[in-house]
Amino acid sequence: MSGPATFCRSLDEVRGNIDRLDAMIIGLLAERATFVAQAARFKATEGDVVVPARIEAIVAKVRGYAAEQDADPDLMETIYRRMIDAFITFEGATWRRLHSSD
Numbered sequence: 001m002s003g004p005a006t007f008c009r010s011l012d013e014v015r016g017n018i019d020r021l022d023a024m025i026i027g028l029l030a031e032r033a034t035f036v037a038q039a040a041r042f043k044a045t046e047g048d049v050v051v052p053a054r055i056e057a058i059v060a061k062v063r064g065y066a067a068e069q070d071a072d073p074d075l076m077e078t079i080y081r082r083m084i085d086a087f088i089t090f091e092g093a094t095w096r097r098l099h100s101s102d
Contacts, residue, residue, distance in 0.1 A: 029083075032087070033087070033090065036087045036090060036091050036094070037090070037091070037094045039091060040091050040094040040095040040098055041098060043095060046092060046095050046096065046099075049088060049091045049092045049095055050088055055081075055084055058080065058084065059077055059080060059081065059084075062076050062077060062080045063076065063077055
């Protein structure tokens, strides 16, 4: 795997590193959510929230990034597809809120 290689000497050390990464990941996901919410402003209909071609383009990019970083492309694709599903739900709710007075 890519990134700084840390050889842990205990389960507590493994968990500490996972917790450190989780804090970083949450910050990135929160930032991503702000952009997803902004995207809802530009979509004319709620149906525009789901764009299958865009989803497949994201997955293809993620698989490429995974390969470049010596990560498991199948694992990364699975994570991203689930994340995208969650963001679609979030964006749909945001779209409805923003466009409820239209």
